[in-house]
Amino acid sequence: MIELFNAAEIGRLRTAGQFVAQVLEALRDAADVGVNLLEMDALAARMIAERGAESCYVDYHPSFGAMPFGKVLCTSVNDAVLHGLPHDYRLQDGDLLSLDFACSVEGWVADSATSLVVGTPRPEDLELIATTERALAAAIEQAQPGHRLGDISHAIGSVAREAGLGINLQFGGHGVGRTMHGDPHVPNDGRAGRGLPLQPGLVIAIEPWFLLGTDEIYTDPDGWTLRSADGSRGAHSEHTVAITEDGPEVLTART
Template identity: 45%
Template sequence: MSRANGITIKSTRELDYMREAGRISSQTKAVLKDAIRPGVTSRELDAIAEREIRSLGAVPAFKGLYGFPATICSSFNEEIVHGIPSRRRLEEGDIISIDLGAVVGGFYSDTAFTVGVGRIDEDSQRLIYATEESLRLAVEQTRAGHRVGDIGAAVQTYAEGLGYGVVRQYVGHGIGRSLHEDPSVPNYGTPGRGAQLRVGMTIAIEPMLNLGTWDTRVLDDGWTVVTADGSRSGHFEDTVAVTENGPEVLTA
């Protein structure tokens, strides 16, 4: 590992640890998607995720970090991020965002997705599609020589063009030996501005789009972030490495 302007550049061996952490996170996502259905509690999903991550030889990235009590963040409907798993049961028509990560060899992965529970309304379907598409567009900008502002601008231009609120208070980030490293990776910005991307950098890109405004508030539990206007929110995230051949999604 080396550093450039305070940002860590990963060695080949370190990237291999992150690839394995990403693979385990991706496999856990697939298991969770199969388990999401009406009647299941978010606490049950949390247990499934922890069991899967540990069975594959990794450690849950979130549990105990900053005092967070669970393996996954589970956020329903108007909840954006950092929801705490509970006995709340998924209901037909809900949408749920799951955020999770794994640690292998001391290196982190971080990923998130939003899905509908059973049949959902068209606005929620379009929100989920747009949030995932904004992540894809952001990943395309994750190339050596580009800047963090190029990533944020890709999300903002696409999402605001469709009328969605782009969350500003919570952003993507560098990732490696720590879950959160430099640089911050906002989902808004100006092309050509911000930290320059270099081969060996690894970042977590995580657009959060709201059906209403971009403003947020935090519930009394001190963790759960919700939309200020009560509108629904979508969240997708991948851990991405900058390589000589372009972006490599480690959590695909």
């Protein structure tokens, strides 16, 4: 079911979005050579506890997960691009790290993701990250009342194709609000002018993710982490966006 939220409810989602943005900022600052992924997860868990918020991930167990996720943060490194389960791994120079974080603040959920390079970057990694960010910006620009969901999806796919990247449609954006994953599904490619009409009050997570090589993925033996089929690196960018009478509002905007 698709929910539309009023101004007061979007205000509560804005509060949740601001907290999610703060946690991702802290995680980006903490990411460094030698830092353990479990330390990153522990930092996010402390911030959740101090805020009196609730994790959306710990007990999350959809059909594609082998078991409840058990952590509060997704940490995807190099050829991992989505749902990276934090484990005992210390970041190395040049690692491409994607961080995906969602939580509930007083019953209202926001979701966001960011990618960065730890230490010395490879130019192709920086360009891949920049491409996901361009795709996200292009999609947000289309999140206007009167437009259609296909306009958002088409904007993402157009940026990917222009960069010569494949597009995987198994996972994409989604509705967000009282729960982390709701309707509508927001594919990372589509036809402009088609699909759900966008109305004020709709809140969606838009999340382009791309791989440098193949667009095929497989699930790691940990039962959660999604990796590229050919070992190529991936990047992921995501914001929670409210469609308002005045246009899109990014609820998880970072400073």
